[in-house]
Amino acid sequence: MNDLIAYQQEAASVWEELNSNDMPLITVGNATCGRSAGSIDVVEAIQAETAEIGIDCNVIEVGCIGLCYLEPIVSIQKQGQPMVVFGNVTLKQVKKLVADYLVNDQIPPKLVIGTIGEEKIGDVPKLFELPVLKPQVRRALKRCGFIDPTSLEHYLANSGYSGLTRAFDVGPERIVEEVKLAGLRGRGGAGFPAWRKWTFCREAESDQKYLICNADEGDPGAFMNRSLIEGDPHALIEGMIITGYALGASVGYIYCRAEYPLALERLRLAIQQAEENGLLGVNILGSSFDFKIKIKEGAGAFVCGEETALIQSIEGERGMPTPRPPFPAVSGLWGKPTIINNVESLACVGLIMQNGAEWFAEYGTEKSKGTKTIALVGKVVNSGLVEVPMGISLRELIFDIGGGVPDGKKFKAVQTGGPSGGCVPEELLDIPVDYDSLNEVGTIMGSGGVVVMDESTCMVDFARYFLDFAEKESCGKCVPCRLGTKQMLTILEDIVEGRGKPEDIDLLEELGEAVMAGSLCGLGQTAPNPVLTTLRYFRDEYEAHIYEGKCPAKQCKEFITYHILDSCIGCGLCLRNCSSNAIIGEPKKLHWIEQELCHKCGVCYEVCPPKFFSVEIRTGELKEEPA
Amino acid sequence: MDKSLQVILQTFEGKKEEIIPILQNVQDAYSYIPERSMTDIALFTGVPESQVYGVATFYAQFRFTPRGKKHCMVCRGTACHVNGAPRILEEMEEALGIKQGETSEDLEYSLETVACIGACSLAPAIMVNDTVEAKLDPKKVRKLFGRVVANE
Numbered sequence: 001m002n003d004l005i006a007y008q009q010e011a012a013s014v015w016e017e018l019n020s021n022d023m024p025l026i027t028v029g030n031a032t033c034g035r036s037a038g039s040i041d042v043v044e045a046i047q048a049e050t051a052e053i054g055i056d057c058n059v060i061e062v063g064c065i066g067l068c069y070l071e072p073i074v075s076i077q078k079q080g081q082p083m084v085v086f087g088n089v090t091l092k093q094v095k096k097l098v099a100d101y102l103v104n105d106q107i108p109p110k111l112v113i114g115t116i117g118e119e120k121i122g123d124v125p126k127l128f129e130l131p132v133l134k135p136q137v138r139r140a141l142k143r144c145g146f147i148d149p150t151s152l153e154h155y156l157a158n159s160g161y162s163g164l165t166r167a168f169d170v171g172p173e174r175i176v177e178e179v180k181l182a183g184l185r186g187r188g189g190a191g192f193p194a195w196r197k198w199t200f201c202r203e204a205e206s207d208q209k210y211l212i213c214n215a216d217e218g219d220p221g222a223f224m225n226r227s228l229i230e231g232d233p234h235a236l237i238e239g240m241i242i243t244g245y246a247l248g249a250s251v252g253y254i255y256c257r258a259e260y261p262l263a264l265e266r267l268r269l270a271i272q273q274a275e276e277n278g279l280l281g282v283n284i285l286g287s288s289f290d291f292k293i294k295i296k297e298g299a300g301a302f303v304c305g306e307e308t309a310l311i312q313s314i315e316g317e318r319g320m321p322t323p324r325p326p327f328p329a330v331s332g333l334w335g336k337p338t339i340i341n342n343v344e345s346l347a348c349v350g351l352i353m354q355n356g357a358e359w360f361a362e363y364g365t366e367k368s369k370g371t372k373t374i375a376l377v378g379k380v381v382n383s384g385l386v387e388v389p390m391g392i393s394l395r396e397l398i399f400d401i402g403g404g405v406p407d408g409k410k411f412k413a414v415q416t417g418g419p420s421g422g423c424v425p426e427e428l429l430d431i432p433v434d435y436d437s438l439n440e441v442g443t444i445m446g447s448g449g450v451v452v453m454d455e456s457t458c459m460v461d462f463a464r465y466f467l468d469f470a471e472k473e474s475c476g477k478c479v480p481c482r483l484g485t486k487q488m489l490t491i492l493e494d495i496v497e498g499r500g501k502p503e504d505i506d507l508l509e510e511l512g513e514a515v516m517a518g519s520l521c522g523l524g525q526t527a528p529n530p531v532l533t534t535l536r537y538f539r540d541e542y543e544a545h546i547y548e549g550k551c552p553a554k555q556c557k558e559f560i561t562y563h564i565l566d567s568c569i570g571c572g573l574c575l576r577n578c579s580s581n582a583i584i585g586e587p588k589k590l591h592w593i594e595q596e597l598c599h600k601c602g603v604c605y606e607v608c609p610p611k612f613f614s615v616e617i618r619t620g621e622l623k624e625e626p627a
Numbered sequence: 628m629d630k631s632l633q634v635i636l637q638t639f640e641g642k643k644e645e646i647i648p649i650l651q652n653v654q655d656a657y658s659y660i661p662e663r664s665m666t667d668i669a670l671f672t673g674v675p676e677s678q679v680y681g682v683a684t685f686y687a688q689f690r691f692t693p694r695g696k697k698h699c700m701v702c703r704g705t706a707c708h709v710n711g712a713p714r715i716l717e718e719m720e721e722a723l724g725i726k727q728g729e730t731s732e733d734l735e736y737s738l739e740t741v742a743c744i745g746a747c748s749l750a751p752a753i754m755v756n757d758t759v760e761a762k763l764d765p766k767k768v769r770k771l772f773g774r775v776v777a778n779e
Contacts, residue, residue: 036761315643316682
C-alpha cells in the first residue's frame, strides 16, 4: 500500500510538472472518433512542424472529450495561460495553428472552440460554458480527453486508484453498503440495483466466484463504453478490482467486442501496467486479496450481451441464453457464482469509492441516481458522447446539448435503448431521462444510445431496420423469437415495398405480443419494441403506406418518384451521373426523367447544385398497376 | 496439419473454452476459417467437429471464404442507417462490382456489412481493414473506390 501512495505522489508531481513547465502542452484527441477524422496524421504533423520551427513541447495523445463532430481536436496549453481547445484541426490546418498560436500567440478564430481554466482569453468562450457542455456533468468521463490513456501515472495523478485503497480500508461489507447508499443501478440496460445483484453472489457459498465485465456494447448507435475504455481504461480496471474484492471473486473477465481494436489494445496495456505495479495479481497492495483479469474477445453476436449467453460464449459454446433461474449470481460461469456488470457500472463503483456515496447521489432523480453517459447520434448537430445528470429532459438533451436537428429540418422522433428500445415522439420530449420514466412511455434507458430522427426518416422503414437486426441476431433457440421476428420483418418489408394490406397492422401487434411473451431472453422479449412504439406514436405513417400509397418521409423507393423542375438550366450533372440512363436532355435545356428507366438511386437529387434545386422527390404519384 | 495452424495451436492448451480464441487466431492468419482447420481444432480441443462447426457458424465474425486484401465493412448501425448507410452500401456495391458478402475475383476487395463499428458520431462510416472512413456520402465513396471503376 505504501508503494502505491509513494507512486501516487510521484505521479502527481509528474502531472504538475507537465502542466506547469515552460514547454507548451499539446493534447490531441486520438480515440477511434479522432482517428477516423485523421488524428494520427495530425499528431505526426504537429511533431514535425514544431521540431522544424524549433519549439520544444510535450505532445500527448488523449481520449475523446465527446465533441466527436469537431474531431480532430487539438488543445494547447502555454505556460501561465488557460488551455485553448481547437476543433476540426485537419492536416491542412496544422501549419497554420502552429504558426498562429504557438509562435505568434494569435488564436485562429475559425478553429478555436473554447478555453479551459480560470482566466479568459479575449472573447473566446470558456469550453465548459458552451451550450453543448454546460448542462453536462462529467464524472465517469472526467478524465477522458484530458489524460494519456496509456499512462498509469496520469491516472494516478487524477485520483486514480484512491478508490481502491479506500475500499481495502473499509472492507467488503462497507463497499456494498456504499454502493447501495449511492443508489447505483446497472448501466447496461435493465437498471437492476447493483448492490442487490452483488448480495446474491456474496451469499452464495462457493470456492470460486467470478466477475465479468460486459463490454460487448452491441446496441447499434452506442459507443459510450468504447470511449470510456479508450480514454480511461484504468477507471474500469480499478472498478473491477474493487468489485472483485467486494464479491470475493479472484478472477475477472472483460468480454469486449472484437470490433473495438483500440479499446482492446488500451485494456491489454492497462492490465499489464496494473500487474507490474501490484494492483493485479496475488496479495494486491500487500493485502490477502488475489485478483486477475482476463480479456475475452467477442465474436460478433448481439445476443451475447445477455448474461447467460455471454457466459456460454466464454465457455466456448454458441452464445445461446439459458433459462433463469438459476441466476448467474448463484450459478454462472462453470456453475460458479458470477456477477456480470457493465463497463460504466464498474467505472461508477470506482467513482463511488473515490468520492463517497453522497457525492455520487448528488445528481439524479429519486430512483435513478447519478449521471449517465449517452451516445447522442443521428440527425443532431452536436453528435457525440455526453454525460448528463439522470432526470434531464429529452428536450434539453437533444436541443440544448445536441443543438437540435441540422439543415433546418424538422425533428420527428428519438429512439433510446437500441434494438430493445422504442421511439419517442416530439410531444413526449419533456419526460425526464431516467429508467422509470422511459419505461412508462414504452421505451427503455438501455445502455445509453440516443438516436435522433428528422422528418426524412421513415418510421416504418426504421422499424423494419430494427426487426431486420433482431431477426439476424436472434440465436434461434426460442421459436417465437426465431420465427416471429422473421414474420414481422416480412410484413414490414411488404409495407415498405408497397404490398401492405390493411390487416397487417393488427397482425404486427399480435405477433409482437407473442414474441415478447414467448421468448427466454431480453433480445426476444424486447425485439418488437421498435415496431410497437412506432405503431403507437406513428400509426399514420403505416396507414399512409398501406392505404394511400405514400411514404410521408419520401424514403421508401416504391412510393417515390424523382422529377426535374423548370428551374433546371441543363448543366448535365445529373445526366452524367445517372447510372440507369434515365435522364434525357440537351445541354442548357430543361432535362427530364424517364420514369420507366429510373432506379430511384437518388443520385440526381444529390448532385443537383443547391442553387438550382431542380430535382424534386414526390410521393403518392404511383403509376397505375397494370390490370 | 498445416504448419501455421500448428504454430497457432501451440499457444493454446486444448481446452474447450479456447475454441473461439483459436478460431479468431486462425482467421487472423488465413483471413478465413478453412474447413480442414475445424477438424484439427476439434481433435486438439477434444470436442466433436460438429460442435466446432456450430460455434464457428454461430458468430458473425467468422467467414468461410477468403477475404480480399481490402476488406470493406459497411456499418449498418442505427446512426449510420438514418444518415444514409443503405445508399453507401449501394454505391460500394456498384463501385466494387461485388455484392455484400462477396469477394472480388482478384481477391483485392471483399464487402460485408457489420452491426456497428461505434463511429456513430461520424456516420455514415465504413471500415477498410482497421481504418475507419467516416462522414461518407456517395461522392466520397466514388472517390475512395473510383480506382476500381476506372480499371474496368
